[in-house]
Every structure is written in C-alpha cells, then in structure tokens.
Amino acid sequence: MSNHVRKQKEPKTIVKENILRVMLEEPSRSKEIGKVRELSKEFIILGSWQIDLDVYFMEVLDDLQVAGLLTINQNQVSITKDGLIEAANILSKHQAIEKFFMKDLDKNEAHIAAGILEHFISKEVLENMNRIRSLEENGIELINFTSDEGIITALIIDDTQLFERMVSMGICPGERIKIIAKVAAGFIVKLKHTQIAIDNSLCNKILVAMI
Amino acid sequence: MTKRNILESDQQWQKDQNIDHVEKIKKKIKFDFKIDRAPKKDKIKITFIGQPNVGKSSLLNALVGTKIEVSNYPGTSVEITQAEKIMKVFSKDKREISKIKYIFIDTPGIYSISDRSPEETITKRAIFSSKENDIIILIADVNALERSLYFALQILESGKNLILGLNFVEDAYKKGISVNITKLSQILGVPAVRFNPITKNIKDLLITATKRSNNISAENFNVKYDDHIERLIKYASEIIKSDLPPRFIGVRLLEEDPDFLELISNEQLQKLKEEKKEIASEHPNIKEEISKTRFGTAAYIAEKSTHIVKIEKEFKKKQPIMDRVLFHRFWGPIFTLFFFLGLFFVLLIVGGEIEELLVLLGDFVIELIPEDEWAIGDFSFLNLLREGLAGGFAGIAIALPYVLLFYLILGFTEDIGLLPRFVVNIEKIFSFFGLPSKSFITMILGVGCTVPAITSTRIIPQKSDRLKTACLFAFIPCSSRIGIIMGVVGFYGGFIIALATFGTIFIAMMIWAFIMKRIMKAKPDPMLIELPAYRRPIINNVFSKSWLRMKSFIYVVIPLLIGGGIIYSILDQLGITALIIEPFRPFMEIVFNLPGETIVPLVFGFVQKDLTGAMLLSVFEIEDGLLPLTNIQLYTFGLASCIGVPCIIALGTMFKEYGLKNSLITLFSMILYGTFISNIAWRVAILFI
Numbered sequence: 001m002s003n004h005v006r007k008q009k010e011p012k013t014i015v016k017e018n019i020l021r022v023m024l025e026e027p028s029r030s031k032e033i034g035k036v037r038e039l040s041k042e043f044i045i046l047g048s049w050q051i052d053l054d055v056y057f058m059e060v061l062d063d064l065q066v067a068g069l070l071t072i073n074q075n076q077v078s079i080t081k082d083g084l085i086e087a088a089n090i091l092s093k094h095q096a097i098e099k100f101f102m103k104d105l106d107k108n109e110a111h112i113a114a115g116i117l118e119h120f121i122s123k124e125v126l127e128n129m130n131r132i133r134s135l136e137e138n139g140i141e142l143i144n145f146t147s148d149e150g151i152i153t154a155l156i157i158d159d160t161q162l163f164e165r166m167v168s169m170g171i172c173p174g175e176r177i178k179i180i181a182k183v184a185a186g187f188i189v190k191l192k193h194t195q196i197a198i199d200n201s202l203c204n205k206i207l208v209a210m211i
Numbered sequence: 212m213t214k215r216n217i218l219e220s221d222q223q224w225q226k227d228q229n230i231d232h233v234e235k236i237k238k239k240i241k242f243d244f245k246i247d248r249a250p251k252k253d254k255i256k257i258t259f260i261g262q263p264n265v266g267k268s269s270l271l272n273a274l275v276g277t278k279i280e281v282s283n284y285p286g287t288s289v290e291i292t293q294a295e296k297i298m299k300v301f302s303k304d305k306r307e308i309s310k311i312k313y314i315f316i317d318t319p320g321i322y323s324i325s326d327r328s329p330e331e332t333i334t335k336r337a338i339f340s341s342k343e344n345d346i347i348i349l350i351a352d353v354n355a356l357e358r359s360l361y362f363a364l365q366i367l368e369s370g371k372n373l374i375l376g377l378n379f380v381e382d383a384y385k386k387g388i389s390v391n392i393t394k395l396s397q398i399l400g401v402p403a404v405r406f407n408p409i410t411k412n413i414k415d416l417l418i419t420a421t422k423r424s425n426n427i428s429a430e431n432f433n434v435k436y437d438d439h440i441e442r443l444i445k446y447a448s449e450i451i452k453s454d455l456p457p458r459f460i461g462v463r464l465l466e467e468d469p470d471f472l473e474l475i476s477n478e479q480l481q482k483l484k485e486e487k488k489e490i491a492s493e494h495p496n497i498k499e500e501i502s503k504t505r506f507g508t509a510a511y512i513a514e515k516s517t518h519i520v521k522i523e524k525e526f527k528k529k530q531p532i533m534d535r536v537l538f539h540r541f542w543g544p545i546f547t548l549f550f551f552l553g554l555f556f557v558l559l560i561v562g563g564e565i566e567e568l569l570v571l572l573g574d575f576v577i578e579l580i581p582e583d584e585w586a587i588g589d590f591s592f593l594n595l596l597r598e599g600l601a602g603g604f605a606g607i608a609i610a611l612p613y614v615l616l617f618y619l620i621l622g623f624t625e626d627i628g629l630l631p632r633f634v635v636n637i638e639k640i641f642s643f644f645g646l647p648s649k650s651f652i653t654m655i656l657g658v659g660c661t662v663p664a665i666t667s668t669r670i671i672p673q674k675s676d677r678l679k680t681a682c683l684f685a686f687i688p689c690s691s692r693i694g695i696i697m698g699v700v701g702f703y704g705g706f707i708i709a710l711a712t713f714g715t716i717f718i719a720m721m722i723w724a725f726i727m728k729r730i731m732k733a734k735p736d737p738m739l740i741e742l743p744a745y746r747r748p749i750i751n752n753v754f755s756k757s758w759l760r761m762k763s764f765i766y767v768v769i770p771l772l773i774g775g776g777i778i779y780s781i782l783d784q785l786g787i788t789a790l791i792i793e794p795f796r797p798f799m800e801i802v803f804n805l806p807g808e809t810i811v812p813l814v815f816g817f818v819q820k821d822l823t824g825a826m827l828l829s830v831f832e833i834e835d836g837l838l839p840l841t842n843i844q845l846y847t848f849g850l851a852s853c854i855g856v857p858c859i860i861a862l863g864t865m866f867k868e869y870g871l872k873n874s875l876i877t878l879f880s881m882i883l884y885g886t887f888i889s890n891i892a893w894r895v896a897i898l899f900i
C-alpha cells in the first residue's frame with residue numbers, strides 16, 4: 001500500500017484484493033480456478049459491490065501472476081510469498097475495520113462494512129482510527145486520571161447548554177488537557193493557554209485518555 | 212468646512228472609501244442604558260461582543276473615557292452600556308468627509324450564543340436586535356484564539372456584519388504566539404484588526420468599522436458540517452421565515468436553542484424530530500456534533516493563522532508561585548482565609564483612624580457657623596444648616612473611610628486576577644451551604660455596596676441559586692453597614708462589641724443559608740470558571756474604578772445625609788419626632804431593649820443606611836462624645852440596623868431583578884428574621900454580662 005491517498009478504486013483492484021483474500025483464507029494454498037472464482041464472487045456479494053466478477057476475473061488473475069503474487073499451473077492457482085504478505089495486509093485491515101465498527105454495528109454489519117472499507121482506507125488512516133478508538137475505549141474520568149496530561153475523549157453531559165459552554169471554553173473532545181493542580185473542590189486544568197477550574201462533579205463527566 | 216446635509220455627505224461617503232483617520236471633536240458624552248433602535252446613516256452603531264475578560268469594556272473606556280468598570284475576572288460587566296461620541300472623519304488628503312455619531316455598546320461577556328444566565332441573555336438580545344447596518348466587533352483574546360473563533364463562527368452563521376478585533380496581541384507574542392491577521396481575515400471573510408485598549412492603539416479598529424458600515428460583506432465563512440447534518444440543516448432552515456439567514460435558523464434549531472424552538476409549532480417540532488431519527492444511527496447526538504465540528508473548525512483556523520515564535524525568557528517559567536500557593540490543598544484555603552481576615556482588620560483599623568480625622572474636621576467646620584441672631588422663636592435657619600451639615604459630616608465620617616478603603620483594596624485584588632482563584636478555595640464551604648461558587652464574587656462586591664452586588668447575581672445561571680444569593684445580601688454588611696458597626700457600635704462601645712456584632716450577623720447568615728439549603732433542594736450549579744492570567748494592576752484603572760463605584764456615594768448619599776439632617780431638625784423643632792417616637796417606645800423597649808428614640812435612625816436607615824449613624828447621633832443630641840446606650844444596647848442596635856434589606860435603592864434593585872413577589876417576601880422575611888435574631892441576641896448577651 002504505497003500511495004495512501006487513493007481516491008477511487010477501480011473495480012479491478014477490488015477484484016484483485018478479494019482474490020488474494022480468498023487465497024489466504026483457504027488452508028490449502030493451491031486451488032482450482034473455478035473454485036477461486038466462486039469464492040471471490042461470494043466475497044464481492046458480501047461487500048455488496050455491483051461488480052460483475054466474470055468480466056475482470058481472468059484479466060486480474062493474469063495481472064496478479066505478472067506481479068508475482070500468484071502462480072497459475074494449468075487449472076491450479078497458488079499464492080506466492082509476496083502474495084501472502086499482501087493478502088495478510090488486506091486481512092489485517094479488514095479485521096481492524098471490523099473491530100472499529102463492532103462497537104456501533106452488529107457483527108454481520110461490521111463484517112460487511114469492513115468488506116467495503118478495506119479497499120479504500122490506507123493503513124495510516126486506519127492506524128489513526130484505531131488509535132482514536134482505543135483512546136476512547138481507554139478514556140477514564142478526569143477524577144480518576146493519574147497522569148498530568150491527556151486527551152479529552154468524551155464529555156458525558158446531558159445538559160445541552162452546559163455541553164456547549166464547555167466546548168466553547170475549550171473543553172472539547174480531542175483537545176489536550178493538562179492538569180495543573182488538584183484542589184478540594186475539583187481540578188485546575190489547562191487547555192491550550194486557558195486555565196479553568198472544574199468542579200469534581202463535572203470532572204466525573206469528562207473522559208480523558210493518556211497520550 | 213461647509214455644512215453638508217445628510218444626503219450629500221452620504222454620497223460623498225460612498226465615493227470616498229479611503230478614510231484615513233477619525234478625530235474626536237466633542238468631549239461631552241451622553242451616557243444611558245437604552246439601545247437606539249433606528250440607526251441613520253450619519254450614525255454608526257458598534258456593538259462590542261466577546262468572551263468574558265477579553266477587554267470589551269476596556270475598549271469602550273479607551274474610546275469614550277472611563278465609563279465602566281474594568282476588572283481582571285470573567286463576568287465584570289452584567290449590563291449593556293451605551294456611550295456616544297461625535298467624530299470627524301477625514302480622507303487621506305486630509306479632507307473632512309463628514310461628522311459621524313458613533314454609538315458604542317458594551318455587552319456582558321458570553322462564551323457562545325447559547326445562554327445559561329441572565330447576563331448572557333442580555334448580550335444575546337443585543338446581538339439579535341442589531342440591524343443590518345450595525346457593526347458588531349467581536350473581540351478575541353489572541354491567547355485563546357480558537358475559543359473566540361468558536362463564538363465568531365456562530366456570529367458569522369447569523370450573517371451579522373462582523374469585525375474581528377484582536378486584543379492581547381503583544382502579550383501573546385511574548386508567550387510565543389504570533390497571529391497572521393491577513394490570513395485570518397482571508398479565511399473568515401471579514402476584517403481582522405489588532406488593537407490595544409491600554410496603549411490606546413484603537414484607530415485602525417475604528418477606521419475599519421467606519422468603512423465597513425457601508426459595505427456589508429457578501430461571503431462569510433461557513434462551517435461545513437457532516438453531509439447528513441447539512442441536509443438536516445437545510446430542512447430545518449425552511450421551517451421558519453425571518454430576517455435572519457435561513458441556514459442560521461436551521462443550525463440553531465438543531466442545536467435546540469430554546470429561543471428558536473419556541474418559534475415553531477408542535478407539529479413542526481415533531482416532524483423535525485422524525486427527520487433527526489432517520490440519521491440517528493449514525494448521528495445519535497446532532498447538537499453535540501455541531502458544537503464539536505464548530506470547535507474543530509475554529510481550532511483549525513486558529514492553528515492556520517498563528518505560528519510559534521521564540522518565547523521571551525520571563526514567560527518560560529512554569530507556574531507562578533502565587534498559583535502554587537493558591538492551588539495548594541492546604542495553603543490555598545489558608546491563604547484565602549488570611550487574605551480576607553487581613554482585609555477586614557485593615558478596614559477596621561485604618562478606616563477607624565480616618566474616621567476620627569474626619570470627625571475632627573467636621574467639628575471644625577461646624578464651629579465656623581456663627582450663633583444665630585435672627586431666630587424666630589425656636590426656629591432658626593442657621594441651626595437648620597448646622598444640623599444639616601452635622602448630619603452630612605457624621606454620615607461621611609462614618610461611611611466614607613470604609614467605602615474608599617474597601618474599593619481601593621478590592622480594585623487591586625480584582626485587577627491582579629485573584630478573585631476567581633479565591634472562588635476555587637471557598638467552593639467546598641459554599642457547596643456545604645448549598646451556594647454556587649460564583650456567588651462568592653457577588654458577595655465580595657456586596658461588601659462595597661449591595662446594589663451592584665444584587666445586579667451582579669446575573670452571572671449565576673440557576674434561578675434558585677440566584678435567589679439564595681440575593682437573600683444573603685441582607686446579612687453581608689455593605690460599607691455603609693460596616694460604617695454603622697465600626698463607626699457607631701465600635702466607636703462608642705469598643706472593638707470587642709463591634710466584633711461581637713459582626714460575629715452574630717455572620718452566624719445568623721449561616722443559619723439562614725442552611726435553612727435555605729433545606730427549603731430549596733436544587734443543587735447549586737457546579738463550579739466551572741476561567742482563571743485569568745495574572746496582570747499587573749494599572750493604578751489608573753484602580754482609582755478610576757473606585758471613583759465610578761463611589762460616585763453615587765458622593766452625588767446621592769451626601770446630599771441625602773445633609774437633607775436628612777435638615778428634615779430631622781425641622782421635624783424636631785416642630786415637635787413632630789416625639790409624636791413618631793412615643794407610640795413605638797414600648798415595642799422598642801420590649802423587643803429590642805432599646806430606647807424609643809432609636810426607631811428614628813432605624814426608619815431613616817431604610818431610606819439610606821448611611822443616615823442611620825448620623826440620625827442616632829442626632830436623636831440623642833450627644834455631647835462630650837457619649838451616647839446614652841449601654842454596650843448591649845449598642846450591640847442590639849447594630850444587629851437591628853444591619854440585618855435586613857439594606858435600603859430603598861437595594862429594594863428597588865431587588866424588585867427590578869427578581870420581581871415584586873420575591874422582593875416583598877425577602878423584605879418581610881428579613882425584617883422578621885432580623886427582629887428575631889436581635890431579640891434572641893440581647894437576651895443571650897445579658898446572661899453573659
């Protein structure tokens with residue numbers, strides 16, 4: 001995955017990545033062409049693509065052979081070492097995306113979403129996504145936070161106006177927060193260049209993660 | 212210069228866009244609180260808005276001379292202040308283009324247009340009542356640019372004619388922040404101008420505003436929200452028709468602004484909710500997402516338009532020593548306690564010394580009045596004058612030292628930036644009594660005068676919190692009441708008696724607060740307060756602020772004192788006072804253990820607290836500096852005169868802020884409670900002495 005700012009994927013690339021995935025998931029590394037075609041089709045349907053696999057299949061297979069990711073012997077397709085690496089890459093992305101969506105969607109939906117997104121998202125973006133997600137997962141109440149500096153991951157506040165007040169004071173999810181002091185009433189924190197005193201009861205509602 | 216009519220100057224105006232400078236021609240400034248709603252072309256109305264403590268009031272003062280109080284804590288201004296000034300406008304070739312009447316409006320600081328407290332509602336109204344041609348200058352603190360930009364983006368959505376005024380540019384530079392104003396104004400599509408109210412570098416801002424008043428910009432920057440949300444905004448924007456931009460209405464409806472929600476019917480609201488439901492799986496909380504996106508955009512613009520420069524040495528140090536003390540779990544509260552104890556004793560001791568000096572001065576002046584030779588029977592005009600002056604001097608001597616000292620010390624404390632830091636340290640005690648931490652600042656103001664203190668309760672968001680605080684002003688001795696306790700009770704009864712009076716009032720207040728906590732169950736608003744940077748106080752500002760605060764004392768109280776003295780002397784010479792005193796004598800004796808005469812100072816005191824002391828001295832016509840009251844009676848008199856709604860003006864303010872019902876309830880419950888406490892107190896005191 002060299003260029004990470006791809007805009008639009010060719011149907012060919014999608015077919016290609018699906019074929020590689022098929023080859024990785026099957027235990028035997030060598031398979032009949034017909035079978036590969038069938039399994040790839042399943043994948044594509046799963047990812048709900050409107051792509052006619054048959055149009056591209058043979059052409060993509062040839063491309064993959066030229067790229068040295070697959071070898072074709074008569075009717076048998078087998079995957080090379082490079083191919084394995086590439087396929088593992090795709091799979092790991094798929095799993096990462098699946099994990100990312102698992103929180104909000106059910107397993108099946110997450111799987112489908114991953115099937116779609118894995119072709120589009122660069123590794124870097126994905127890493128960021130996961131970092132944010134893991135930050136969100138690791139966010140703990142400011143009141144229990146032990147480090148001096150962190151990132152606000154969420155504000156759990158029902159009162160709309162209070163929420164907006166906090167955001168407009170700079171207490172916004174995604175912002176860095178520095179703890180200056182802990183006083184009896186709450187915390188003295190610093191956001192960018194602003195110092196704010198926050199009540200204990202509000203500190204309970206600010207989730208912060210370590211950087 | 213020939214006098215042009217408005218039309219001509221208007222056309223000239225249109226032609227001439229290269230205004231070079233403006234110059235003040237008239238010193239006289241009209242000063243009132245109304246907002247003019249009909250701007251003409253030879254008038255430019257400029258409203259200053261911005262987050263708290265960014266220098267809005269400082270800017271107004273720099274433009275028209277000191278008119279409003281400026282302090283280093285958020286929430287100084289709680290009212291709209293309007294000031295006018297006529298200036299000549301010149302073109303580059305030094306030609307006078309026209310005379311323009313500028314109307315400047317200072318508003319209370321708000322963080323964004325969602326309002327939580329009354330002062331914020333005031334500003335919100337001021338923003339939306341401004342007309343097309345009116346200019347809004349949003350003042351931003353460059354040290355926290357993203358926050359001000361958050362607010363600016365909201366105002367831009369509302370389509371107002373905006374100018375961004377950048378303050379604290381020099382300060383920020385020392386901290387390593389440098390702003391690129393060209394870039395900033397390019398991104399936002401509105402002019403960004405730096406200014407400094409302290410060095411009076413305000414010309415550019417005024418010129419930009421003057422030019423801008425003619426050309427309302429077409430293309431403002433708009434925040435781009437998520438596609439689904441944008442679609443919803445479009446939907447919501449078509450619900451109501453008004454002169455505000457539809458997109459703005461859409462956003463406000465989605466942000467659930469109560470002011471906008473009340474404009475749509477239930478049916479429309481239901482429909483909007485259904486639309487929201489459709490995207491609920493992806494956008495479960497639209498209003499939060501809007502805030503977050505807006506802040507993200509603001510932070511992005513701030514980042515793009517600033518860059519880091521080398522930080523000056525003195526700003527590299529980590530945390531001011533002062534903060535290390537004030538934010539210490541143990542030393543913070545101790546320091547706060549000692550600060551206020553110190554303030555208290557300075558007031559008592561130094562104030563007492565000044566009082567004695569003033570008494571001597573007063574006696575000296577009154578001695579100068581010759582004996583009256585033309586008295587008609589018992590009635591003598593020179594006597595009247597003497598009585599009046601005596602009343603005036605007594606009042607001045609009793610109250611002035613404490614007011615003056617207190618305001619000077621308060622001014623320095625405020626300007627350094629200490630008040631919000633004290634709030635942090637008293638929060639625990641205040642929440643124990645069910646009070647919001649912000650009420651502390653209003654209570655400190657109350658030690659000066661109850662009237663502005665009641666108005667300043669506007670900074671407290673919850674209504675129940677505000678009422679609880681307002682009631683406490685019945686106990687917090689304003690400087691006039693401190694004057695009674697120190698200048699009368701302490702002066703004649705001794706220091707210990709004065710302390711006992713203060714102590715009893717304090718205990719009565721705590722009991723009251725505790726009862727209120729039990730009655731009004733609502734939890735106080737949690738502490739969320741911005742701590743401003745420490746600043747070196749500007750001596751000039753401290754003095755002019757003290758003058759502003761004491762002006763009413765000089766202009767209203769002193770004439771009242773003299774008038775009161777004269778009225779009393781007339782009543783006395785006509786023998787009417789006896790008629791008032793006698794019916795109350797048994798009541799005063801049974802309930803307060805006080806001689807009947809004391810009803811007069813108590814009643815006069817309700818008109819103006821400073822009259823109390825002066826009247827007490829008048830009714831007993833004291834000679835040799837002796838009052839015919841025992842120490843316990845002095846103590847009871849101190850309590851009876853100091854607990855309760857202090858004066859008519861305070862009652863009027865209470866009425867204005869809280870309505871007739873609440874102010875009457877407060878008035879009567881405080882008279883009852885004050886009487887009760889005084890009664891218990893002297894009975895207990897008698898047991899001990």
Ligand SMILES: Nc1nc2c(ncn2[C@@H]2O[C@H](COP(=O)(O)OP(=O)(O)OP(=O)(O)O)[C@@H](O)[C@H]2O)c(=O)[nH]1
Pocket residue numbers: 261262263264265266267268269270280281282283284285286287288289318319320321378379380382406407408409626746749752
């Ligand atoms: N050093 C410096 N201090 C400033 C400048 N402008 C304002 N200040 C100080 O900043 C503090 C706040 O100023 P105000 O004018 O009261 O601010 P405001 O915006 O009216 O505040 P609110 O009424 O609370 O909304 C005061 O202590 C001013 O002296 C500036 O350009 N430089």
Ligand SMILES: [Mg+2]
Pocket residue numbers: 267268269280281287288317318319320
């Ligand atoms: Mg102000």
